[in-house]
Amino acid sequence: MTAGPLGAWVAADFELVADLDDLMATGVTVADSGRVFISVPRWGDPVPYTVAEIIDGKPTPYPSQQVNDELLVSVQSVVVAPDGHLWALDTGSLAWAPWVEGGPKLVEIDLDNNTVLRVIRPSTDALTPTSYLNDVRFDLSRGVAGYAYVTDSQAEGALIVIDLATGDSWAKLRGHASTHAEDGFRAIVQGVVHEGYTVGADGIAFNSTGDRLYYCALSSRRLYSVPTAALIDRELGDDKVAEQIVDHGDKGASDGIESDASGNLYVTAYEHSAVLRLAADGSWSTVLHAPGALWPDTLSLAADGHLYVSLNQLPRAPLFNGNADDRIPPYQIVRVPVGATPIRLRNS
Numbered sequence: 001m002t003a004g005p006l007g008a009w010v011a012a013d014f015e016l017v018a019d020l021d022d023l024m025a026t027g028v029t030v031a032d033s034g035r036v037f038i039s040v041p042r043w044g045d046p047v048p049y050t051v052a053e054i055i056d057g058k059p060t061p062y063p064s065q066q067v068n069d070e071l072l073v074s075v076q077s078v079v080v081a082p083d084g085h086l087w088a089l090d091t092g093s094l095a096w097a098p099w100v101e102g103g104p105k106l107v108e109i110d111l112d113n114n115t116v117l118r119v120i121r122p123s124t125d126a127l128t129p130t131s132y133l134n135d136v137r138f139d140l141s142r143g144v145a146g147y148a149y150v151t152d153s154q155a156e157g158a159l160i161v162i163d164l165a166t167g168d169s170w171a172k173l174r175g176h177a178s179t180h181a182e183d184g185f186r187a188i189v190q191g192v193v194h195e196g197y198t199v200g201a202d203g204i205a206f207n208s209t210g211d212r213l214y215y216c217a218l219s220s221r222r223l224y225s226v227p228t229a230a231l232i233d234r235e236l237g238d239d240k241v242a243e244q245i246v247d248h249g250d251k252g253a254s255d256g257i258e259s260d261a262s263g264n265l266y267v268t269a270y271e272h273s274a275v276l277r278l279a280a281d282g283s284w285s286t287v288l289h290a291p292g293a294l295w296p297d298t299l300s301l302a303a304d305g306h307l308y309v310s311l312n313q314l315p316r317a318p319l320f321n322g323n324a325d326d327r328i329p330p331y332q333i334v335r336v337p338v339g340a341t342p343i344r345l346r347n348s
Contacts, residue, residue, distance in 0.1 A: 024312045028300050041075060049068040063109050075091070076135070079300075104121065104122055120162060135151050138345070157180045170234055178222075185197055207263065223278075261342065270296060274288060275293075305338060306337055313331060
């Protein structure tokens with residue numbers, strides 16, 4: 001890569017998908033048809049709807065205002081599963097407070113008729129009173145109906161597995177060093193020091209075959225993976241699961257991560273206003289880097305080869321900024337071409 005002038009940015013080219021004037025989106029996902037969906041958690045702003053579809057660059061409540069009002073509490077992530085259904089991951093928590101009764105859940109939505117198909121609530125044994133469900137990935141190729149893997153981002157962290165056939169759920173690696181917020185973690189975002197980030201397991205992605213799960217804590221700079229077979233095995237103790245963890249080393253501080261069918265891994269680098277790619281051969285490159293990319297949060301690889309990114313200015317939000325609001329709307333959904341194919345783990 002040729003060096004640019006001092007002050008230049010490495011990879012500033014991206015396409016704007018949506019300007020969001022008053023919705024600080026965290027999650028973004030893209031159906032194979034090209035439909036784009038976002039999630040907007042209720043962290044203190046007046047949020048009229050916590051899940052929306054982007055239509056002609058503008059958000060509209062999805063699947064309806066009624067579902068947002070009556071069923072959804074505060075959705076952190078939206079993900080289109082390999083069968084084309086949209087799932088909303090509801091934290092059940094307002095402003096990171098302990099979740100409300102019945103609040104944490106996965107909600108499955110049929111994109112063909114825009115209706116809720118089912119609601120799966122993790123068991124109380126899989127949660128703690130301060131659990132914060134953050135991100136989710138789906139493998140429909142294993143078991144009777146597949147499994148969902150969810151990150152629990154409270155400081156001690158955990159990985160939660162949900163059997164999609166039975167609705168049963170269980171936690172793995174709760175409080176392990178790989179899911180735990182790093183003690184004394186200090187983030188430096190666009191030159192500003194932040195001392196108070198204590199967020200555990202956050203980013204999550206499969207390898208290309210689905211037999212390993214990558215994950216990382218937000219308050220850490222390391223990348224880990226673990227065999228999905230170890231997570232599925234309810235009888236396998238955490239000590240035995242931990243023996244199978246691979247520490248992949250320093251990747252910078254990340255929020256969301258994503259992967260593709262060729263074995264590449266994409267990670268947000270929120271301290272650097274960037275998104276990076278770890279190639280299957282172990283080499284690193286930059287796919288997005290721009291001064292306006294303040295806090296790249298979630299990544300979603302679309303069928304057309306574009307990587308979608310939510311940019312939400314999180315460090316300037318009151319909840320993460322000593323109650324001061326220094327955000328400058330709009331927040332944005334952008335995309336960059338990466339020429340990759342998303343992973344779709346399902347039975348043929």
